Amino acid sequence: MSNSDLSFRTLVTGADGFIGHHLVTEMAKRGLPANCATRRVKHLQGQRSIGVGDIGAHTDWSESLENCQAVVHLAGRAHVLNEEKSAHSAFEQVNAEATKSLVRQAAQRGIKRFLFVSTIAVFDPSLSRLDAQSATTPGTEYGRSKLLAEQYVRDASADMAHTILRVPLVYGPGVGARFLQLLKLASLPVPLPFG
Template sequence: MKTLLLTGATGFVGSALLTHLCAHTQYEVRVATRSEPAADLAQTFKTFNVGDFSSSPDWGEALAGVDCVVHMAGRAHVMAREKDALSLFRRANTDATLELARHAIEKGVQRFVFISSIGVNGAYTPSTAFDETCPANPHADYAISKFEAEESLKALCDSHAMELVIIRPPLVYAAHAPGNFQRLLKLASTGVPLPFGGVRNSRSMVALENLVDFISLCMVHPRAANELFLVSDGIDISTPDLVRCIGRGMGRRIVMLTIPDPMMRLMASCIGKQNLYTQLCRSLTVNSTKARQLLGWIPPVTTEHALVQAGREYINARSIQS
């Protein structure tokens, strides 16, 4: 039995990966945490409280005998009151990642799987879909820190035996997804008309179930070694169709208003939500052919099924809470 060390295990993707690994792999799973782990986590897995990842923690005991590290812990947001966002992102996402990788090499870890972001490629695709050959064009401080981590990891692993796998997912979605997808679920559940009737975009996304399945494959597949993957469901969808699928899961017909794109842009700018406009109204498509052809990966669920299920689970959870 091989041994895996997972960081970010209490996050949205990390907790789902833990559940998946328990059901589908023969790995002995260890979890590294920043603080004292919850009782249920500590009872189920061997946990190591290493403290703040950004403060040069002692990784020695956690990494002893580990074959593979899956690193998804990091910083995704900076509070408005915090200054120098790029510096904070670099400390958590670049420097801490490189420090962990150095310790992993010292301990003889065979493979390091790093969960990056499609933001490394850019905020949107004007024409052709992103693929692994596209030049990096990180659009925000978070994406810059992820790209710098990728480059540092490649330079480090090039001179050592540890294999590196980099995965750049686009929007990851499920009923309990954070961020803008959660806001979209909430809006759809209210029954108010939504302003997406005139949106003609195309978005690549990856269902949470598909992403954790792909990560687990990259942990073990020989041909994943030292490769970069852009991963998605493989089917692109417009924002109006996305909302309709969510609505079907909720048992509701979503009414959508047709608002001209220039007005949508102006409204988003006036309320300081330009990023939200980009994510909901512009196109961002990913060509994930490499994942399928090189590794033979087949996503377990389709986009339509996963979106309908997300809507259904969201409404059911709301019903239980009320």
């Protein structure tokens, strides 16, 4: 690895989430420096951790973006449980408005690369087969907020290359309890009420 490689620093938002944790761990193994944005400061594989609190339209990303040349934006909200806010406003605030704020601030700082992890929930849920031309007509507030965030990323800056990944449910070592519950249900010898 050359010295120029070591100076290339990436901001990873949601670094303490499932995908983020695996990404940051792999980056550390390869000697790739990262600024890790999380709700609270945490020890993350020797990488620089920055606590940003709950994210939204007014999040100040300046410390997180310090010395970075690229952004991997993983932070987001997938569920709304027992909260005062409506699902629409909760998803829009975290998934769309926080992304808009981050991508705007990244462009202002001259960041050249932005990778946004979206979801297959942006597609029409009635489709049985998906490709790059499939209709983006989300059936949930979550999907709508992620689709809006994608548009904010596309609109951010002509000088910033962007990549949008539309991922399905992700699982692997260290997967959360909800997925493990689904696996247990799937092993039951009874039909499940999923359509």
